[in-house]
Amino acid sequence: MEVHLQVNRGSIEAIKIFGDFFNKLDVSEVENLLIGTPHNEQSVKKKLSTIPFQDYFHNITVDEFSEGIV
Secondary structure (H helix, E strand, O other): OEEEEEEEOOEEEEEEEEOOOOOOOOOHHHHHHHOOOEOOHHHHHHHHOOOOHHHHOOOOOHHHHHHHHO
């Protein structure tokens, strides 16, 4: 997985997720969810806990994803 982030003044302004992963749902929903989120692990995890994360990223945990983008 590859994630491109644009962070401005500590908040995620833009995000694009690329990669070979199995998903049931469109990852653009995750990208849209994270726009405006403070760029820190706790805030990202909190936002991701509101969705069925495994439906977007099979075999990747919220912790792994959060650690990878912060």
